[in-house]
Amino acid sequence: xxxxxLSGKGGTGKTTVSVNLAALLKTDYIDCDVEEPNxxxxxxxxxxxxxxxxxxxxxxxxxxxxxxxxxxxxxxxxALANTxxxxxxxxxxxxxxxxxxxxxxxKAISYRQRVVGVIERGEAKGIRCARGVLNVGxxxxxxxxxxxxxxxxxAKHRILDCSPGTSCNVTTTLKHADAxxxxxxxxxxxxxxxxxxxxxxxxxxxxxxxxxxxxxxxxRLIEEFCEANSxxxxxxxxxxxxxxxxxxxxxxxxxxxxxxxxxDRIALNMKEAFAWN
Amino acid sequence: xxxxxISGKGGTGKTTVAVALADxxxxxxxxxxxxxxxxxxxxxxxxxxxREPFSGSKQAVVDEQLCIGCGVCESVCxxxxxxxxxxxxxxxxxxxxxxxACPQKAISMVEQHDADVIMTKTDxxxxxxxxxxxxxEGSGKxxxxxxxxARATSGVGQWIIADGSPGVGxxxxxxVTAADLILIVTEPTxxxxxxxxxxxxxxxxxxxxxxxxxxxxxxxxxxxEQIYSYSAEHSVPVVGEIPFDATVPRxxxxxxxxxHYENSAAAKAVRLLWQKLNTLxxxxxxxxxxxxGAD
Numbered sequence: 001x002x003x004x005x006l007s008g009k010g011g012t013g014k015t016t017v018s019v020n021l022a023a024l025l026k027t028d029y030i031d032c033d034v035e036e037p038n039x040x041x042x043x044x045x046x047x048x049x050x051x052x053x054x055x056x057x058x059x060x061x062x063x064x065x066x067x068x069x070x071x072x073x074x075x076x077x078x079a080l081a082n083t084x085x086x087x088x089x090x091x092x093x094x095x096x097x098x099x100x101x102x103x104x105x106x107k108a109i110s111y112r113q114r115v116v117g118v119i120e121r122g123e124a125k126g127i128r129c130a131r132g133v134l135n136v137g138x139x140x141x142x143x144x145x146x147x148x149x150x151x152x153x154x155a156k157h158r159i160l161d162c163s164p165g166t167s168c169n170v171t172t173t174l175k176h177a178d179a180x181x182x183x184x185x186x187x188x189x190x191x192x193x194x195x196x197x198x199x200x201x202x203x204x205x206x207x208x209x210x211x212x213x214x215x216x217x218x219x220r221l222i223e224e225f226c227e228a229n230s231x232x233x234x235x236x237x238x239x240x241x242x243x244x245x246x247x248x249x250x251x252x253x254x255x256x257x258x259x260x261x262x263x264d265r266i267a268l269n270m271k272e273a274f275a276w277n
Numbered sequence: 278x279x280x281x282x283i284s285g286k287g288g289t290g291k292t293t294v295a296v297a298l299a300d301x302x303x304x305x306x307x308x309x310x311x312x313x314x315x316x317x318x319x320x321x322x323x324x325x326x327x328r329e330p331f332s333g334s335k336q337a338v339v340d341e342q343l344c345i346g347c348g349v350c351e352s353v354c355x356x357x358x359x360x361x362x363x364x365x366x367x368x369x370x371x372x373x374x375x376x377x378a379c380p381q382k383a384i385s386m387v388e389q390h391d392a393d394v395i396m397t398k399t400d401x402x403x404x405x406x407x408x409x410x411x412x413x414e415g416s417g418k419x420x421x422x423x424x425x426x427a428r429a430t431s432g433v434g435q436w437i438i439a440d441g442s443p444g445v446g447x448x449x450x451x452x453v454t455a456a457d458l459i460l461i462v463t464e465p466t467x468x469x470x471x472x473x474x475x476x477x478x479x480x481x482x483x484x485x486x487x488x489x490x491x492x493x494x495x496x497x498x499x500x501x502e503q504i505y506s507y508s509a510e511h512s513v514p515v516v517g518e519i520p521f522d523a524t525v526p527r528x529x530x531x532x533x534x535x536x537h538y539e540n541s542a543a544a545k546a547v548r549l550l551w552q553k554l555n556t557l558x559x560x561x562x563x564x565x566x567x568x569x570g571a572d
Contacts, residue, residue, distance in 0.1 A: 009314050010443035011288010015468065036285055036475065037442030038468035056355075072501045076335060076373050076386070085569035097355050097372030137482040139417065139447035142370075146356075164287045165313030171367050171412050185505050189292070193314040199411045201417050218530055241496075241521075248497035258468075 002158045004177040004206075008193030010164035012185045013213035013237065015039050016247060018161035020254030022127055024267050027157040031131035032173045034117060034144045039161050041250045045122030045129040050059055053132065053147045054113035056096035062089050064108035067107035071109065092139045117144035119151065123227060145172045152176075156277065166200045174200070179274040180208040181234060181266075184217040191225060198231065209234040209273055211266055226242070232273055235266035278558060279428070279437040281310070281456040289464045290492040292316045293525060293535055294517075296439040297547045298554070299401065300534035305436040307399075308427040309406040310420045310452035311376025312392065317440045318406050320532050323399035331394045331407065333418040335371035335386040337364050343383035350375035350384060367412070392419050396426060403430050417447035424452065443472075445479050453480070457483035458561060459487040460516070460554070465500035473504060477511050488557055490517035490550055516557060517550030519543050 005018045014033070014175045019042040022029035031039040040048075058071070069082035079093035080100060091114060103111040104202075116138045121130045132148040134141045141163070149172075151157070151230065160176065163169035174180070180201055182195040194210070203206045206232070212222050215236035226233050237243075254263040280298075282291045295317060299305050309317040337358075337558045339350075344362050354375055358368035376384040391413040396402040404422040405427040407419055435556075441452040453459055459480050463473040473489070480487040489508050494501045501518070508515050522543035528535045535543050 009288065009316070010284075011286060033445045035449075036287075036468075038286070038470045038471060041467045041471060074377060076371055081379040095370055095372055097370065097374050098353065099372050099377055102353065102374055102377045122280075131558045135445060136445055136478040137450075139450055165448075167313050167409070167413065167416050167448075168413055169446070175367060185288075187526055188532060189314075189316045189529055192316060192319060196314065196411055203411060210528060214526075218526075221530075237563065248464075248469075248500060250467040270320060271446075 001178045001274060002176050003270070003274065004159055004160045004162050004173055004180040005183060006180060006197050007044040007164055007183045008166060008195070008197035009184070009189055012190055013183045014164070015042070015161055016213065016253060017181065017183050018159050018210055019043050020252055020263050021267060023160045023252055024254055024263055025157065026127060027159055028130070028153070028155040029129045029153065029159050029161070030148065031161045032145050032148060033161055034132035034141045034148070035136045035163060035169070037131045037133055040131055042252055043124040043127060043129050044125040048120050048122035051132045053117040053144045054092045055094070055116050055143050056098065056111040056113055057094045057149050058089060058100050058109045059112050061108045061110070062086070064106045065273040066106055068105070070103040070105070072277060074099045074103040095140070096143070105262050118141070118227060119148050128155065141169050142172050146168060149173065149176050150259045166196045170200070170250060174204055175208065180206050180269060182208055183213055184210060184222055185214045186212055186216060188221070191221050191243050194222070195225070198229065207274060209270060212236040214239040232269070234269040234273070235262055237262050278562065279424070279439065279456045280440040280458050280460055281441050281453050282460045283441035283449055283453065283476060284443060284462045285320050285445065285476040286463070286469050288416055289469060290462050290519070290525070293438055293519055293529065294462050294490060294547070295438055295536045296320050297536045299438050299553060300536045301548070301551045302388055302438070304402055306402060306427045306431040306435060307404045308423050308439040308449070309404065310439045311407050312407045312416050312423070312444040313442055313448065315406055318397065318404060319402060320534070321397070321399035321401060323397040323404065325395050325397050327396040329394045330390050331392045331419055331422065332388040333416070334389050334413070335373065336369050336389055337371070337373070337375050337384050338368055338387045339364060340383045340385070343381045345381055346543060347380065349378050349380060353378040362488070377571045389413060394419070394422055394426065396430065405430070417451040420448060420451040427436050428433055431566045445475050449479065450483070453485055454483060456485055458558060459552060461487055462492055463475055464493060464506060465497040465504060467500065474507060477507070477513060481511070486561060488514045488516045488554065490519065492519045493516070493521040494518040495520050502545045514557060516553040517546060517551070519546040
């Protein structure tokens with residue numbers, strides 16, 4: 001079973017919950033937040049192996065190209081421009097879809113590959129960890145996420161740590177989701193953005209529950225929403241400056257004595273709700 | 278003058294800082310470029326002056342009457358979005374390769390309604406923003422449009438304050454390209470530091486000047502020091518440090534800028550940030566002026 005951890009809003013504690021649940025349940029941890037992958041800072045895997053993520057891009061045989069511009073017209077991503085002297089490629093906009101090659105009558109287009117990111121795999125205390133890392137300056141994270149998820153090591157259960165938001169990075173990850181947990185914080189922002197994540201999960205018919213991080217006096221904000229929409233609340237992680245400091249040092253806060261109960265409860269409720277065994 | 282606020286890591290306080298700076302500069306036009314999790318507009322009451330549908334992507338649709346089930350579409354799709362002749366809308370990137378290859382011309386590319394682009398007149402100036410359809414694509418193009426709309430409504434000497442999104446990918450790139458200054462709001466955690474370094478690399482990659490503000494700087498002073506020394510190595514000025522202050526979550530829940538809690542430690546720090554930012558921007562603009570004079 002793949003459980004996706006998402007949030008809508010950034011910084012609510014997706015990675016905190018993901019790495020601590022993976023450690024507690026001894027499951028594989030997959031960091032799909034490839035623009036800002038932080039899970040390895042906490043799990044500290046060893047013997048990390050790396051594999052480049054390539055994407056295709058077109059190259060033009062100038063001897064054959066008649067500068068008809070059909071390729072530039074066919075490109076939905078505006079990655080090609082016909083300057084009348086040559087065809088110009090903006091590689092970072094190219095999705096590698098090969099539409100240009102399909103419309104090129106003189107067959108002047110062939111494809112090469114360039115690297116846009118890397119997949120890393122390692123192990124930490126018996127937990128297999130993998131992550132994608134998008135190269136800085138690259139626009140598209142989706143090819144890296146797709147590659148990460150297409151090359152997963154077989155496992156019974158996995159925790160998939162998602163990107164913030166609800167756009168293509170998250171929807172790509174959700175294709176592999178059997179269930180999900182939405183991490184939120186008891187603020188107006190947390191509630192608003194969680195609403196977007198909930199809408200996405202309902203649209204995709206993925207079963208899910210909610211965890212309140214930095215829980216405290218204003219939890220009612222989230223509880224009312226969950227009650228009104230019949231969403232199970234898996235648990236709360238109390239706000240604690242001590243835990244925030246442990247987090248800042250890259251420690252697993254689930255191992256702190258004052259946090260153990262909270263994570264045990266979340267794990268138990270989640271396993272029960274998703275019939276995880 | 279266009280200032281874009283980003284962070285790398287999410288939840289470090291971008292919107293809190295954006296709203297506070299906009300409060301100290303009532304004249305500024307605001308742009309909420311965090312289209313995935315737009316929170317800026319929650320602060321403002323206002324009237325939507327314009328609302329336009331936006332399409333940033335297409336999706337393949339098969340006409341079952343024309344389709345003969347030959348499977349050519351499936352063989353050309355690089356995104357595994359077609360099985361048999363059924364299109365998975367969540368995998369389709371809208372490239373149109375299947376439509377080109379289909380011998381029956383049974384596939385058409387249909388524009389998606391990805392968002393509404395809105396210009397809101399608030400009680401504190403204009404706000405350019407969007408409401409995205411859940412799970413839709415094309416946020417890069419959408420952000421470019423939001424910034425264009427903000428620029429169109431701003432006058433000479435008027436600031437544009439753009440609230441960006443987490444990460445370093447297309448949404449962030451679209452919100453920083455050709456901005457005058459990037460303000461990076463980070464926090465002293467190992468995650469914050471790691472992502473901060475990636476954002477600095479991004480600003481260097483695109484050649485856009487950056488400045489940094491450390492939020493909750495007293496949470497872990499060791500990491501704060503690492504942020505400062507990394508900033509110094511990369512000639513990025515530190516323009517602010519905001520202490521950990523429980524008034525900040527309270528201000529979010531009361532939907533008021535932190536600057537309204539005048540005596541709070543965070544408000545004092547933000548006013549200092551505002552001063553330093555102004556000094557920095559004056560020097561950037563006078564340098565630009567000199568550059569023009571030399572032309």
